[in-house]
Amino acid sequence: MRKFVEETHAQFTRWMLHLRREPFSLAFNLLNPVILLVFMGSAFQGMARSSLGSDYRGYLLPGILALTAFGNSMAGGIPLLFDRENGSLMRLMSAPISRASIILSRFLAVNVSTMLQSLLILVLGIAFGVRIATGIGGVLALLGVGLLLGFGITAISLMLAFRFENHGDFFAVIGLTSLPLTFLSSAFVPIESLPAWMRAVALINPMTYAIDAMRALILTGWNPQALGTMAAVLVLFDAAMLWLGSRVIGRHLA
């Protein structure tokens, strides 16, 4: 156990050094969320105030937080794919370490990075005048919801890192999923106002449940029903993805 902790810690430290020394990858993921918050938030502010009866930036912020968590988690496997491509992973696997430490360290690093990015977006939202109805406790809860969404998506991404043969395909998948799935959720408009087919997708999109719970935390207050539904759906989603991920990755790391 002590050995496993040491192995995981060493690899986690490596990923944290990447995060610190490669700030542009962070900026790359934050680009879309920041553009949406600043430009879309400002553009629709007046129009939405009359129809939604609330501040649109506050309405938008949950969707942007979900997009941030989704995008960062989905990209989380890329460094592992790079390691596979350049032989580093082979080298690592020739060391007498637990295979699980390779995956766990990356998983932890991705989610630490998700949390930092979510915090940045929250600070930006607050700077733009968004008030969090649930206060400081709500900020922590918002980060928690982001992580709960991120866990399952990270599992998918780590799985893809072992399925794809080159990182070009991986980038394509991230581009084709992040923004479209954000639109296919309750991120920008109430789910009831979506066309039927979009609503159908939104209802099976885990982002929707994360967004609904976060929206309640920001706009109205502690809403046990929204939080309960979110927790049930996301825990189920995370468990399913982690189970699938461990099977797929287990085969490749045998």
Next chain:
Amino acid sequence: MSAPLVRIDGLKKSFGDVVALAGISLQAHAGKIFGLLGPNGAGKSTTVKILAGLIVADSGSVEIAGRDVFKEPAAARAAIGYVPQEVTVDPYLTAREHLDFYASLYHLPETVRETRIREALALVGLVGQEQRRARRLSGGTKKKLDLACGLLHRPPVILLDEPSLGLDVQVRHDVWNHVLELKRQGAAIFLCTNYMDEAERLCDEIAIIDRGGIVAEGAPEELKGRLNRDIVAVEVAGSNHHHADSAAALERALADLPVVREARREGTRLKVYVEGRETALPLIVETAARAGISVQSITYSRPGLDEVFLHYAGRAFSEGATNGA
């Protein structure tokens, strides 16, 4: 000789229909450099990856320092230092951070950690550069850092896959010196290479691998000696118009000499494989004179490992292999 630190027995591996290893058996000993020499695709990398526990063989057994690679993978891995073909340093980490990273992965105790890291830095000549990010190190220095990372835990068995691939001459010699130093320290070094000069210069024992099978094995000198043939290269003189014909005429004339095993013509040059140069040289000169062919130069050489490969594999080394990995 002491018990081998690497023992491979009847190792077979196929990838789909392609046979990468057709049942090879090899041994490597402490304080010796064992070279697996063969063209690309002969099965070298497959062998070393099986030794490193990265690929599972179809059949056969592999022991590293007495531990079965397939049954006790963790114990076997702890006894090896594997330095792959590719340079695998992380561009974002400093040299020092790389060594810290591997020190943790190999669970070096705190008491020896600092000493070992210093030793490794000194061994590869990185003292004073330890705080530089790998991104800013030269290609050769990166390779040396890579090497240092694989040696930090002082493994009894070191696996080097093409250690000097793509390196310039100076760095290549540096890397060779490090490898020789490791040998002096008592490690069993298992080295894959497709450079014949590397094999000749470094290895105590060589196995020549071709198409997944070992075609010859022994010390480099012994392998060359076993061929029992020397090479006499004859350059014929004359105008451009005639000398190609002269070489052909000389080839015909020499074919009858009992000392001549084989002759190969390359333009105006004739490569003659002979048995016993003492008698062969004067005979060749005499035969040429009698046939009225004037010789411009005549040189004698001992066979190299390329001749050994040609002899055992039945084709030139540079023709490469067509199957395997």
